[in-house]
Amino acid sequence: MTNFQRNKSLSLRDIVRNMYYKLASDKFIINRSFKKRLGREVNFETPVMYNDKLQWLKLNWRDPLATKCADKYKVREYISEKIGNQYLNDLYGVYESVEEIDINSLPTAFVLKGTHGSGFNFVCKNKNEVKWDEKKKEMDRWLSTNYYLGNREWVYKDIKPRIICEKFIEQDNDEELRDYRFFCFNGEPKFITVDLSINDKKKTRRNLYDLEWNLMDEEITYPKELDIKINKPEKLDEMIKLSKILSSEFPHARVDFYYIDGNIIFGEITFYHQSGMGVIRPTEFELKMGDWLKLPKSHK
DSSP states (O other), X not given: XXXXXXXXXXXHHHHHHHHHHHHSOHHHHHHHHHHHHHSSOOOOSSOOSHHHHHHHHHHHOOOHHHHHHHSTTTHHHHHHHHTOGGGSOOEEEEESSGGGOOGGGSOSSEEEEETTSSSOEEEESOGGGSXXXXXXXXXXXXXXXXXXXXXXXXXXXXXXXXEEEEEXXXXXXXXXXXXXXXXXXXXXXXXXXXXXXXXXXXXXXXXXXXXXXXXXXXXXSSOOOOSSOOOOOTTHHHHHHHHHHHHTTSSEEEEEEEEETTEEEEEEEESSGGGGTOOEESHHHHHHHHHHOOOOOOOO
């Protein structure tokens, strides 16, 4: 499908919205969203708090390697080089258009992901129960979207829009899939979040743990899960080591893994957690996170 054909599938509202985001300045778009979510202005000039520093990085920090790592397909090469492809999930295919996806050749369950943004995911548990005409229209909209425009996360700006298909993974013992997220500052992991029900924001819970697997009092956006005991992964030390290796090139990165049946599976690398607009409680913890993040010189 050509860009022209794909754009025809966009609604008038989408087209007007895209024009608005293209014409508005970076600072205006960032500050508008930031104030709406957090109720305050961004400190662009002398940032101290974590979220403000992430906005500074959007405007002033450029690194082609970060763009590669934000690309859900190209990051696989980085993972193979840095820690080995044994940590990668199985890849079934990579597609430049939805017409290339041969549903019949795929297993019953799989995951489709847009390579060029966040939230472009479809977890297919049974392909025979999916209305593929509707789903393909949705994926066309993924491919028509430059995710960078929404909140100016520059790492996504020039990523080639594609869709990848990966193996569907399930947590052992029929439990909810757990996303282990390592927050790394200048190459040093400082704490871990475990997210549950990550594909349903109304049900998402998030626990914070220190590197010794002590449950922390602090929260980021979502409430804690206290009814389910989340045991310390047996390979936690290895996961910490891997996150340190993968984040070593960057001032800040969140490195995500799954831990399934004793196996560590790479998830993604994120440079702007919740686009730098997560609600961090208490405020003192956001200040501490900001202190951990040592800003580089401007690369813009």
